[in-house]
Amino acid sequence: MALINPKKKEVQVKIVYYGPGRGGKTTNLEYINKRFKKRIQNEMVTVKTYGDRTLFFDFLPFDIGEIKGHSIKVQLYTVPGQVKYNATRRLVLRGVDGLVFVADSMDLRREMNIRSLQNLKENLETFNKSIFNTPLVLQYNKRDLEEEGIPILSVDTLQRDLNSRLKAPSFAASAVKGDNVPATMKKIIALTVGSLRKKLG
Amino acid sequence: MDFTIEFDKQQIESIENILQEELVDLGVQSVILMDLAGNVIVNLENGDVTHDVYSLAALAAGNYGAVSAMANIIGEQEFSLLFHKGEEESIHFSKVVEDLLLLTIFNKNVSLGFLRLKVAEAVKRIQVLI
Numbered sequence: 001m002a003l004i005n006p007k008k009k010e011v012q013v014k015i016v017y018y019g020p021g022r023g024g025k026t027t028n029l030e031y032i033n034k035r036f037k038k039r040i041q042n043e044m045v046t047v048k049t050y051g052d053r054t055l056f057f058d059f060l061p062f063d064i065g066e067i068k069g070h071s072i073k074v075q076l077y078t079v080p081g082q083v084k085y086n087a088t089r090r091l092v093l094r095g096v097d098g099l100v101f102v103a104d105s106m107d108l109r110r111e112m113n114i115r116s117l118q119n120l121k122e123n124l125e126t127f128n129k130s131i132f133n134t135p136l137v138l139q140y141n142k143r144d145l146e147e148e149g150i151p152i153l154s155v156d157t158l159q160r161d162l163n164s165r166l167k168a169p170s171f172a173a174s175a176v177k178g179d180n181v182p183a184t185m186k187k188i189i190a191l192t193v194g195s196l197r198k199k200l201g
Numbered sequence: 202m203d204f205t206i207e208f209d210k211q212q213i214e215s216i217e218n219i220l221q222e223e224l225v226d227l228g229v230q231s232v233i234l235m236d237l238a239g240n241v242i243v244n245l246e247n248g249d250v251t252h253d254v255y256s257l258a259a260l261a262a263g264n265y266g267a268v269s270a271m272a273n274i275i276g277e278q279e280f281s282l283l284f285h286k287g288e289e290e291s292i293h294f295s296k297v298v299e300d301l302l303l304l305t306i307f308n309k310n311v312s313l314g315f316l317r318l319k320v321a322e323a324v325k326r327i328q329v330l331i
Contacts, residue, residue: 003240007213012240012255045256047263056263059239061255075239075255091266095238 002097002196004070011200012073013192014095018120019102020112021053021081024141027175028102029060029076032185035178036062054080057092067193068200074189081116090123098135098192100184101168102175103158105142107151110161117162135191136168139184144174208242215330216243223323229307229316230290234327237262237300252306261304265294284313295320297327 003012017025026046033044040062047056060076079089101120103113121131140158153161155172163170169187173180208216220232220243230250234243239262244254269279283294293305293316303324307316 003236003238003242004207005213005242006208006210014238014240042253042256045260047260056267057259059256059259061259073255075259077259087270088263088267091263091270094262094266095236095240 002192002199004199009070010073011067011070011196012075013097013189013196014075014077015098015100015188015192016093016096017076017078017100017102018089018093018116019081019141020104020109020116021083023081023102023104023109023113023116024175025078025081025102026054026058028100028139028141028181028184029058029078031175031178031181032076033060035182039063053082054078055085056080056088064189064193067197070200072193076185083115083119086119086123089119090126093123094127096124096129096134097195098137098188099131100137100139100188101162102139102141103162105140105152105158105172106145107153110153110157113158114161131166135188135195136166137184137188137191138163138166138168138170139175139180140170140172141175143172143179144177212330213243216327217245219323219326219330220245223319223326224305224316227316227319228311229305231306233258233261233304233306234297235261235302235304237265237302239263242301250306257304261292261294261302265302282317293317293320295324297324298331301331303327 017028019025042061045059049055058078062074064072064074077092079092124131140155146152171180171184175181224232225245225247231246231252233241233254235241235258239259241254241258272279281296285292290306290308295303297303
């Protein structure tokens with residue numbers, strides 16, 4: 001549902017970071033905001049609870065230059081990961097053009113990742129969208145925990161659990177350190193904008 | 202990729218003219234026509250203020266969705282009109298058609314009653330164009 005404004009020659013693209021609670025979605029956006037500060041004109045918007053958890057969403061808009069004479073405005077959103085906030089998750093998904101699924105590599109969160117991905121599929125279906133037809137990148141976050149001796153799932157296990165049917169591009173990452181955070185973002189932008197090229201003629 | 206509502210250049214220009222005549226000339230600070238995904242379709246300002254319209258639109262779409270969910274809980278389909286009053290500036294939301302919202306930001310020099318009337322007129326004129 002990317003919005004093309006033929007008068008201003010501008011395209012707005014909505015990319016949503018999805019995944020289980022405390023998985024690092026907000027941390028991804030915070031890192032991007034810090035790292036690309038010079039190119040981001042607007043402040044990052046966050047709607048948080050008192051406990052510093054995402055209540056509604058985080059929002060980070062920025063320009064990525066021109067494609068076929070159109071300026072591209074990318075808008076990054078996160079959803080609240082906690083199970084009870086499904087209604088707000090669905091609201092944020094409305095009109096999504098591209099998805100990043102941020103999985104938590106911690107051993108303990110294996111089940112949560114699978115459930116969250118299932119929840120994403122179901123929520124997309126309420127908008128008549130299929131996860132198989134929507135640009136998607138998987139990110140296996142918190143790889144840095146291994147250095148601290150915390151048990152984490154192997155990338156192979158995560159791939160089998162989450163990506164065996166989707167076969168989406170995936171990145172092992174550490175949002176706290178920033179490892180592969182820009183790579184994840186660049187990949188999803190490339191996939192999403194790539195699917196727009198035809199439309200722009 | 203699906204596109205819900207597409208606008209051509211002429212439609213956008215006609216909508217801009219309507220919003221200019223009905224609302225900006227009346228003295229409102231800014232008007233934003235947006236979709237419920239949070240995309241900005243048209244944005245006009247009176248020149249006195251510059252708002253971060255993209256963030257405003259993202260939050261407004263979320264806000265509208267949340268209030269619609271509240272409406273459902275009490276047995277209403279939706280609340281098609283919302284109004285947030287501030288000390289100096291206020292925001293008025295009006296649904297235009299399914300998926301489209303008109304946001305008007307105005308100060309105390311504009312009366313709410315008159316604004317509502319003008320918003321209703323603008324909405325009616327825009328509906329014909331879409």
